[in-house]
Amino acid sequence: MTTPTYVLTLPLQVETWQEHILEKRLHIGRTIYNACLGEAWRRYKYMIRNPRYWEVVRMPKGKERNQLLNQFKEQYGVRKFDLNRYVQGMGRTLKQNIGSQMAQNIAERAFQAIEKVMYGNGKKVHFCSVGQFFSLEEKTNKTGFRYFPENKRMEWLGLILPVMIKNQDEYAHLALQDKIKYCRLVKKVIRGKNRYFVQFALEGFPPKKRNHNHSKDENARVGLDIGTSTLAITSEKEVKLFELAEGLSVDERQKRMLQRKLDRSRRANNPNKYKEDGTINKSNREKWIQSENYKKARQEFAEMSRKIADKRRQSHNQLANYILSLGLDVRVETMNFKGLQAKAKKTEISEKTGRYKRKKRFGKSVANRAPSMLLSIIDNKLNYFGLKLKRIDTTKVKASQFEHFTQTCVKKKLSKRWNHFEQGDVQRDLYSAFLIMNTKDNLREVDVGRANETWNNFFGKHEQEMERIKHLSKKQVSSIGL
Incomplete structure (x- = not known):
């Protein structure tokens, strides 16, 4: 059962030499994404060439139809599990810059793009061009890109990135008392310069802000x-x-x-x-x-x-x-x-x-x-x-x-x-x-x-x-x- 989640975004203090490493890792993430997307798209194209697949798609919706479709996906490897297995080799090769869980997360993002086409919410997939990959995230706050509250900093495979939290920011301090599910690195180009942020996915509900005067009447x-x-x-x-x-x-x-x-x-x-x-x-x-x-x-x-x-x-x-x-x-x-x-x-x-x-x-x-x-x-x-x-x-x-x-x-x-x-x-x-x-x-x-x-x-x-x-x-x- 999924628990409620909200997001807190805070800027990171990044030095020039650290920016070069972050850019390199974002580029590696883009390469992994495109490779996974290309492989998943290739498998999907093979699957839909099978005339039997379209016969199953036209069947009335029900358990039998779902079972047959799942069999096709398993046969051609068009599943999230299959793409996670495909990316394992890349994760081992690039482990100095991208952890195994982060690589799996990138593969799952690529699979979501395939799912949109598969279920009629999109017509084609779009590969990510150079400089257009802006985020990387972990699955938990236990490995890789993670937050250490005692030092108020992010650590990631040799990089130490202080999180900029204002002393008077009561909302941020209260939010960080909640459990951190995972952390996401986000890059933004502001006034022509690269800025880097951390997004905390926090469990629960956000703290109430002072200037919010929401109604308490559920029947109004x-x-x-x-x-x-x-x-x-x-x-x-x-x-x-x-x-x-x-x-x-x-x-x-x-x-x-x-x-x-x-x-x-x-x-x-x-x-x-x-x-x-x-x-x-x-x-x-x-x-x-x-x-x-x-x-x-x-x-x-x-x-x-x-x-x-x-x-x-x-x-x-x-x-x-x-x-x-x-x-x-x-x-x-x-x-x-x-x-x-x-x-x-x-x-x-x-x-x-x-x-x-x-x-x-x-x-x-x-x-x-x-x-x-x-x-x-x-x-x-x-x-x-x-x-x-x-x-x-x-x-x-x-x-x-x-x-x-x-x-x-x-x-x-x-x-x-x-x-x-x-x-x-x-x-x-x-x-x-x-x-x-x-x-x-x-x-x-x-x-x-x-x-x-x-x-x-x-x-x-x-x-x-x-x-x-x-x-x-x-x-x-x-x-x-x-």
Whole structure:
């Protein structure tokens, strides 16, 4: 049985000669990963060439099918155990830099990539290129890369790396009192320089921070209607409509400009690598030429992407803490964000212009705002209370179409942002969040009686939120769809 786990990340004090050794070991780890991935991929390709394998895959799901599939995996060596055995020789050869348990862990990471393809969660595997392998981890805190609390340092096959813990960091000191399951070395490139961190996987629940004011009421409901770029929140205490990852629009614009600069530079330096229609010529095997200006721009782009990712995660954590301060019974619609990212399959021609309609959907918005990440953060925080994020059945509840006064479903265009009632107009996303909050415990239908009881409170707070939004700038208002 797995125990609850949380992560604490702290910087390491690394000297120049130690950095060279760490880079060497990360490079060895990358080599092992690619070797294991290539071997596992080779075995998997042999397995799927067998016609009998596909006959078994098409069988009805059940014990017989699972047994036959396991027999195929054992026959062709497409199992985690087989890959661990394959990496043993490498572990013995490279034991001065990579321990046997760490080598096995790398092999298991490679096997996870194969599993994604095997179970339909991916189309192909991706090998790790030079300089793109950023972490190594052990299986326990007993061998290899491990922490010694009495000296507050990491020791790893001859390397001694002090852990930088501030005396006033109460959270870190309390966290390190918990049992350490294993440690992970993480490399980050910050402002063009390599920085190294240790991530402690700790058993239990994280210490409570002073500035967190999470609700203690497990029955206090919070309804969330999350979109590709906005979030509507409804509870008995507050009714709010926010833009996800607010304030990133300026950074995103600069990021797009750098992307165009990099593309122009690539095309200017490598004209033979492109066809006449502008697409990449895959038959050309010449080496890509990268100018010094291109390398500087690429480094600038990487730094900007890192900053945007950090800001986005920080914003999501703050928003998750705010939501949990309203209540611990958090309900949300089930959304397929991966499907929203994909381009439309159907080719259509516009009646007005006579041109082909764009197939793009919400890929850029989902990538920039990361709504799925916010839900994962909320779910993880709820796990610390022994609770889970409740996902309602979207097809049954139909929160965007249902009206609780008439108890009917009315289809509405995406461009229609308001619902009209006798009391007044209600913003569509906030009303959906209100219905989600008032779903029954089976999460398959709206509790109309409860919705009628909480309607007056919701409508009053809705009007307050609309007054707040009126004082925002035009750009902010348009960003939340109003």
